[in-house]
Amino acid sequence: MRKVRTFSSDTDLVNQRRNHIVKIATEQIIKRGYNNINTRELASALGMSTGGLYHYIGSKEDILYLIINFTSDLTCQSLSRFADEEKGKSCEDKLRDSIRNYFEIVENYRDFHNFVNHIMLSLPVKDRKIVYKAESRVIDYYEELIADGIAEGVFEAQDARLAAHNIIVMANAWANRGWFLKKHYTLREYTDEQTDAILSHLRRSPKKNGHKQLQPVKQKA
Amino acid sequence: MRKVRTFSSDTDLVNQRRNHIVKIATEQIIKRGYNNINTRELASALGMSTGGLYHYIGSKEDILYLIINFTSDLTCQSLSRFADEEKGKSCEDKLRDSIRNYFEIVENYRDFHNFVNHIMLSLPVKDRKIVYKAESRVIDYYEELIADGIAEGVFEAQDARLAAHNIIVMANAWANRGWFLKKHYTLREYTDEQTDAILSHLRRSPKKNGHKQLQPVKQKA
């Protein structure tokens, strides 16, 4: 977690201003690109002066990290909320509902999700970790849900990890491939169809072709 | 197709130099970011002088379009190659083989694919069209393949378009989510599992829940 400089010691004010910065900056950066918006214009869009902006951040780049952290926190919070809400439901319902919830979050915070996916490649590798970590938690959550279903005999044995990963990928696709998907589907339709596909796969016997128990491949540098 | 200025009239030389530019620039931009590499360093990485570079391009931004076009052409060429190779095979084999081929192409030209996905969000909407078009052709190709299968009764009626789209999304995931996928799977494993999932879904009866005949939603701005 990168430390972002501020000249203020009023924590509430700093948080308030930074939330504002995150919100507006994400909009602007998504719309125009990080490198096509300069700090003067950004400050102006924020209703602040250039100097004022730098009261709450240390550098333009810091804004990227604020946004990433914000999105990361958001995702983690949503996850715990799911976990609470799903208690007591059947495995299939749990999965179905939490997929729907997750897709809705991605829709609502589409800018943030696109943003994070977009800039990740511009960041030094070490700073991508925070994004990986947040995503890994989501993957783990779904993986566990699926594994529970397998344990309960609701789902047939499958690669729970890949299935979980596919859920995240499909959610991201909704965020950043809207140019295609929104032409053909509403979020509801997209969610239902993808959920069906996932469940149909999990419920039935896979073809046996010997790679069910995968050995973890040694991690690449 | 954006026209890129050149001062040379030797078409072969221009093509040769531009291919070189596309190759090296993609590497460099992926590694360091478009805005973190300047024309001096780029020219130097290309073994040219700054002025020399400008004999073959009109502006730094042109390089982005050269790369997009290159990747786009590449994808389209691959597609026609598949089409030829797959002739006479069964529907399932066609699908299975062309997925494998496509995933391999994405692996081999991973930088280009990541690059295109990455900068797309930085481009003005009108310039994204060329990427959309190339992707649409791939989607159409798979959609048709699946539709044929449905027509032949090999696959049960499903949303062929979404299934096709999922294939592209899974291929892209291999390119830009390597941080997760390569930790757990080889390309071969990933390909096989995803293909199984797709086929298992296409082969069996879906739950009927009424959204099979989707009306095209009016396109969002």
Added chain:
Amino acid sequence: MRKVRTFSSDTDLVNQRRNHIVKIATEQIIKRGYNNINTRELASALGMSTGGLYHYIGSKEDILYLIINFTSDLTCQSLSRFADEEKGKSCEDKLRDSIRNYFEIVENYRDFHNFVNHIMLSLPVKDRKIVYKAESRVIDYYEELIADGIAEGVFEAQDARLAAHNIIVMANAWANRGWFLKKHYTLREYTDEQTDAILSHLRRSPKKNGHKQLQPVKQKA
């Protein structure tokens, strides 16, 4: 004497705060340089708020003048103190003692002396005058002392002005050439040796080489 703005009418408070400002600011400026310390940090080092600092000064530059005035006053006060203390002593003792006293003052207020010498070149020529004036008074003091000695026949006729000037130069050298002098001498040793050199020169016949009666050269702009 430059007028420095204040918002306070409590003269004692203003003086107290300004003395504090002079003391701390000199330290800080010597350590880090006038242009490398900003008003925020300076105020913080002073235990004040930025706004608070501006209650007692009109501008950052005013601090320089406060320091110069302080140092200037200090030197003049010391001088009158010498004059009182030296009454009734022999010429040679007067000179010897007041040199020792002056060197000690320079040592004790080394930061101030270095500071003044340092920033003089950054000041507009007109503002250097105040420093010149204070130094001129010191030179005059020593020149008179030496002239008295010559009149009394204790010293042989010499250029009293240059000898006086050399004393000031040697004192300054102790302040700003400490990197060399403190490696080889204590203040006591330095003082004694330099005093001996001065006295040995004043006591003996100089070589006659015709430039004893110097015509004042017209002052350069």
Added chain:
Amino acid sequence: MRKVRTFSSDTDLVNQRRNHIVKIATEQIIKRGYNNINTRELASALGMSTGGLYHYIGSKEDILYLIINFTSDLTCQSLSRFADEEKGKSCEDKLRDSIRNYFEIVENYRDFHNFVNHIMLSLPVKDRKIVYKAESRVIDYYEELIADGIAEGVFEAQDARLAAHNIIVMANAWANRGWFLKKHYTLREYTDEQTDAILSHLRRSPKKNGHKQLQPVKQKA
């Protein structure tokens, strides 16, 4: 010796431009102060564009180091020239002539000398070393000259090091205390009088007061 960035690999051009930069920048900085002149104005005074200036330096601060190095080199070169010229002369003549030469150099390169003395206090301690080194060589040169004279019996035993140091201090005084000295003396007069004072001291017996054999004081941090 700080490495200064350049984008050119044409050594001659770089040297030519840097010499120009050193000359003009010294003038400007002495006249207006390092912090009161910005790179735009400096470039303009140099007859270059801002960008052009940065072709030959890496930062504004680099200019300070170029000037220091230039002055340092100059002093060292002068020194070797003296050494050659003085061969075969008597000790006293050697000293007298090399003092005159040194004072003349200081007069001719007064701006550079003032500059170096001025900014030394703004530099980080480690970067002052280069100045110390150059000055130390000059001090050593005079110390040796005086020590030779003592060995030959021309001078009486004295603290050769301090006498040497005084020569440098007197030379610097001519450079940076012109406001006083030039009002009263020509360089020739100043040189002759100071030389006489130095020689008169070296030639005669000092008062014995026990600090002739100084123990080196332990160096201060």
Added chain:
DNA sequence: TATGAATGAGAGTTCATTCAT
């Protein structure tokens, strides 16, 4: 009196692009 958030002009530096050679 005192605070510190806010201002905005101006600083140093970069870099896409041009053009004389």
Added chain:
DNA sequence: TATGAATGAACTCTCATTCAT
């Protein structure tokens, strides 16, 4: 065709100063 020095607009960031509280 090729070079790389030169340009200057535009960038990020700083900071002396003010003023509402």
